[in-house]
Amino acid sequence: MKNPGADPETGREVLKAFLAEKSPLGPLRVMAARVGRFFQVPLPFFNPYIVFGPEAVRKVLVTERKKFIWRNQDPVAELLRRGVLVTDGEEHDHYRKLMEPSLHPGQLPRYAEMMLRQTDRVSAAWKDGQTVDMLVEGRKIALLIVMDALFGVDAWDDLPKVWKPILKAIDYISPGAWILWRNFPRPGYKKHFASLDAYLYKIIATRRAQNLAHETSRLKPDLLQHLIDANLPDERIRDQMLTMLIAGHDTSTALLAWIFALLGQHPAVQARLVAELDAAPEGEHPPLLDQVIKETLRLYPPIHIGNRIVAETVTFGEGQTIPSGARLFYSIYLTHRDPAIWENPDSFRPERFAHGRTPLKGAGQATPPMAYVPFGGGPRACIGAAFGQMEARLVVARLLKNFDFQPVNPQKIYPHMGATLEPRPGVFTLVTSRNPKS
Ligand code: HEM
Numbered sequence: 001m002k003n004p005g006a007d008p009e010t011g012r013e014v015l016k017a018f019l020a021e022k023s024p025l026g027p028l029r030v031m032a033a034r035v036g037r038f039f040q041v042p043l044p045f046f047n048p049y050i051v052f053g054p055e056a057v058r059k060v061l062v063t064e065r066k067k068f069i070w071r072n073q074d075p076v077a078e079l080l081r082r083g084v085l086v087t088d089g090e091e092h093d094h095y096r097k098l099m100e101p102s103l104h105p106g107q108l109p110r111y112a113e114m115m116l117r118q119t120d121r122v123s124a125a126w127k128d129g130q131t132v133d134m135l136v137e138g139r140k141i142a143l144l145i146v147m148d149a150l151f152g153v154d155a156w157d158d159l160p161k162v163w164k165p166i167l168k169a170i171d172y173i174s175p176g177a178w179i180l181w182r183n184f185p186r187p188g189y190k191k192h193f194a195s196l197d198a199y200l201y202k203i204i205a206t207r208r209a210q211n212l213a214h215e216t217s218r219l220k221p222d223l224l225q226h227l228i229d230a231n232l233p234d235e236r237i238r239d240q241m242l243t244m245l246i247a248g249h250d251t252s253t254a255l256l257a258w259i260f261a262l263l264g265q266h267p268a269v270q271a272r273l274v275a276e277l278d279a280a281p282e283g284e285h286p287p288l289l290d291q292v293i294k295e296t297l298r299l300y301p302p303i304h305i306g307n308r309i310v311a312e313t314v315t316f317g318e319g320q321t322i323p324s325g326a327r328l329f330y331s332i333y334l335t336h337r338d339p340a341i342w343e344n345p346d347s348f349r350p351e352r353f354a355h356g357r358t359p360l361k362g363a364g365q366a367t368p369p370m371a372y373v374p375f376g377g378g379p380r381a382c383i384g385a386a387f388g389q390m391e392a393r394l395v396v397a398r399l400l401k402n403f404d405f406q407p408v409n410p411q412k413i414y415p416h417m418g419a420t421l422e423p424r425p426g427v428f429t430l431v432t433s434r435n436p437k438s
Contacts, residue, residue, distance in 0.1 A: 010034045011042065024175075024417055025304075025333065032334045038316045046179055048327040051316055052334035054341070054370040059316065060308065060330045061370070061378035068308040068328065070380075073182075076173045076307075079193070082236055083243030084383070095240055096383065098230050102150065102223040105386045110220065111149045115394045118144040121156065123399060126431045131408055134427035138256030141395055142249040149387070150223040150244055151203055162199055168192035169242075170250055174418040200238050200245075204228070246419070248384050254302035254420040255293070255392050261423045262296055262348050264407025269350060274400050285393055291350035293392050297374035299348060302420040304333035306376060332373055333421070341371050406430040 013034065017026030028050065031039045037053040051060065060068060071077040071086040080086050084095040101107065122140045126132055140159060143166070147155040155162065168189055178184045207224055221229065223244065227237045263270040269292065276286035310326045322328060337345040343352070375382035382388070399405075408428035416424040 014042075021414065023415060025415055028331065028334060029337070032331075032338075036317070037334075037338075038320045045181070048329055049310075049322050050329050050331055050334075052331040053338060054335070054368040056316055057330050057332075057335055057370040057373055057377065059314070060306065060328070061373075061376060061380070064314055065378055065380075067310065067312040067314045069311045070308065072309050074307075075178060079169060079173055080243045080246075081239045083239040085243050085247055092380075095236075096380075098226050098232075099223055099240065099244070099383060102221070102226060103383055103387050108386060108390050111145075111387070112390070112394060114148050115145050115391055116398055118148060119395045119398045120402075123402060123431075126403070126433075128432050128436075129430065131428050131430050134260040134429050135253065135257040135423060136426065138260075138395075139249065139253040142252035142256065142391070143245075145252070145391055145395075146245060146248040150248065151241065152207070152222050152224060153203055158199070162196065165192040165196040165199075166245070169196060169246060170419045173246075196242070197238060200241050201234060203241070204234050204237050244384075248387070250420050251302040251384075252388050252391055254300070254422050255296060255388065256395060257423050257427045258300040258302075258421075259292060259296045259392065259396055260405060260429060261407075261410070261413045261427045262299070263292070264405065264410040264427065264429065265413075266348055269348070270400075270405070277397055277400055285397055287354070288350060289393055289397060291353040293389060293396070294353040294372075294374075295348060295350040298336045298342075298372060299346075300415060300421050300423070301332040301336060301374045303374075303376070303382075304331070304417070304421045306330045306332065332376075335371060335373060338371075341367060402434055404432045404434055406432075 010030065013030045014027040017030045018024065020026060031041075031050070032052065037056055038049070038051050040047050040049050051057075069088050070092075077086040082091065082095075084092055084099065087095065119141050122137055122144070126137075143159065143162075144155055147153045169192070172186070172189050172193075176184075178186065203224070207228060211225075211228065224237070224241065227240055232240075263273070269288075273286070273288050273292060276288050280286045306329065308328045308330070310322050310324050310328055313321060313324050314328075315321050336342070339345050370377060375385035375388075406429065408430055409425075412425070413423045413427060416422045
């Protein structure tokens, strides 16, 4: 099928949306509304196909997943090399199997105390009446948590050293001019990547030395120990560690920041959530907390798009065919905002998740499977889905119990398409302790 939707009127609307929002999200919404659940991006050197909606998502993630491969040669694969996120087939399955046990829901309770401790450590530095950026504070918390849980490293003292290299790595894999011109010169990254590698190799070497000296307990091995025990060489361990470090904290950072952004824009929801948290018995969370997290993931899914290469011709909708070799994105963002599925799709309404199932437009019907996919789906669904949700629950509950949050720029926040969907220019918030020291 020929480029569906690139008529001049649509082109004008796309441009208007881009200029108004300064982000490709507006144009994507225009294409979705005017063309439908299958279209091709009409740019001179970049023509990926975009699909969305439950049927297409199911096809990509489950029923016809073997027709797609994850990556060929893009900056993500260049950075992560043979990481679990960018490999296919048996190699992928091998790494995934090694890492699943430490992220299994049954293992998660042992991380709870640490997650709270790392949250308190970051928030202890806040002064009453100070304005903090929850995008930055969320990143500190998420980094400390992922490093501690997966590699047994308390990274507090390392944060100043690794901060810039990590941001550089994220910047490297974010969409940019390289999409249109693959060999676009990109100076200024190498030394940061080298320092990140040196940092990870040192963690591996330290653990190997501790193992030799029998200093570590293997009774509750963490993710790093599983990789070492599987006899992976350091280079492949580095690939998995970097993958988990980036995938496991940049997503949580965006989620935490968007939760505070949306609460700042909806003070009545924030007030109700704080009241319900205060009233909840020790160690329990009110249902509204989960509803807020779910609704945030619906409106601003940190991974808003899944990237694939078509390996075998595939057909969508009514005979719309994509040839092998083409790039395809399945859009989580558009699926989550499809007006055919969601009532008032652009509104923040946590209560839509109140009944344990997501209500479809029209009474009494449940949302079709794959209409809500913030963690993807099928055998390659997010390996850290349960971990990420527990982390958000614990961190948000702890912060709201200990601090008042007054938004500074609630109406000026817009989504930026980086490696994740990030609230920009940041989530500036005035914080005041709710437990003043007497
Ligand atoms: C709010 C938090 C998170 C969100 C929204 C999220 C979202 C996603 C999504 C949508 C995918 C599938 C992408 C696709 O189909 O192309 C994915 C995969 C993945 N995620 Fe997450 N993620 C989160 C947290 C985490 C955490 C905490 C970790 C690690 C500790 C993690 C590690 C991964 C990995 C390794 C994959 C690739 C799995 C595979 O291909 O087998 N994520 N994530």
